[in-house]
Amino acid sequence: MQETLGPASLIWRYFGDTRMLLVGPRAAVLQNMLPALGQGVLDHSVFFAETFARLKRSAGPIMNTVYGGDATGHRVRDYHLNIKGTMPDGSRYHALDPETYYWAHATFLDNMIYGVETFVRPLADTEKRRLYEESKTWFRLYGVSDRAMPEDWEAFQAYWKRMLDQEITAHKTARYGVGYVTKGLPRPSRVPRPLWRAVSPPLNAVARFLTVGGMHPRMRELLDLPWSDDDERRHRRFAAAVRRMNRIWPLLPEAVRYLPPARRAFAQARMRAS
Template identity: 65%
Template sequence: MQPLGPDSLTWRFFGDNRALLAGPRAGILQLMLPSLGQGVMEHSVFFSDTFGRLKRSAGPILNTVYGGSEAARTGKRVRDYHVNIKGDMPGGERYHALDPETYFWAHATFLDHLIYSTETFMRPLTDAEKQRIYEESKTWYAMYGVSDRAMPEDWPAFQVYWKRMLNERLSAHKSATYSVGYAKKGLPRPRQIPEGAWKVLSLPLNAVARFLTVGGLPPEARDVLGLRWSRADERRYQRFAELVRSLGDLWSVLPDVVKYSAPARKAFRRDGRPAPLPRP
């Protein structure tokens, strides 16, 4: 199967840095699936090196989209990182990171993040565009060389799957509650910043981190994790999103180093930029 290229909507939107405004939506939702959260808790350095782990994971995932002829090789390396991530759940049942249902859930959260961040901070998507992105996600998922038996057939079926997962399968696993701890208690002080300076800096940083993290989660996830979010919070979040969308014309003239992730910029130089899209 040929990897994704400049003719795909995924190329256009996934590496756009405005997607960062959705916060750690994908990562938190991943950890709320008990089998995936357990694997991270028992086999990852997530707890001791949270930001380092996220940084190391982001590059390979982006390169399964933007890697061109190397995308499948990168995807299989990502898959092979998970071969030995297995063990027992607290209830005694076995888990394995390469179980098709578990592995697809991780991919599903990236697909959701792509669509959510695009519609929230970039532009609306038509139903046809969402279906197209979903079909592209099948190509993306094929780069991993993992069974696709858990993948819904089309975009409407994926929406049913997504609602079922949010309403029936997710939990406040220890890995997930740890991942949102800073949204409740504040960010940890970096060692290189003096305590006095951090007391001043942490106030706005904690407010922004909580706003983007909690605001970027589905309401079902907020409820499970016990994250407070008022109607006033939601109104502020929607006004912020509307402001970001309204600056799209200004965003379009900024240099690529500002607008896109490094893997996306490298792919654009190698294979060409996506063609302009008509306004929806």
């Protein structure tokens, strides 16, 4: 039987934590900076026409895999069976190529570790090792070859450095995904234009702050996103203010602390244990 995660895991504790939303689209943008993955989104996704819809459809199944198991993971894998094509240089790509698929997974692990350390608390080295081992269980829920998956935390760190230093690029898909930083958020189709003109300026400011603030410096460099020393200081003060909520965080309703898939999974676990 396929090993799964559970309520005792650190990934269950943190992946569906609502504070992870404060990271912004770090994982999604990083994914699209790998040329093969960015090209697959460019060729096959509705991302450019329906940005919000695509993000919603992608995030839900990943969350459900973490809190649901291999049945959901296999469905996520099968979504990608026909995502294949030709790169501009003539080489072929496929979304289920082990190196490409693992990269997408790795960005979620990075996103969670960064989110916890920025907005919750520092992680001990033993906790990072534990999170990495749990992430291996998570990846295997997809039923995809794990040949590209680093053996341990040290190997993952070397892999991550190499990918940031040598493999990611400012792919068109990634540039489009952060275009609202300078051009503003796209208006949702159901929001009237006059209302959007009134509410979009503050929303754009918050989106820019969270998006660029949550990015690795290498991402900002490649995507040519402005971020000043003053911006960095404001972001650190913001993160510190969020961390100070740790004392009261456990006292808040679970509906505030966790996203719906996580809440359902915890409730089901409690029912099984009772």
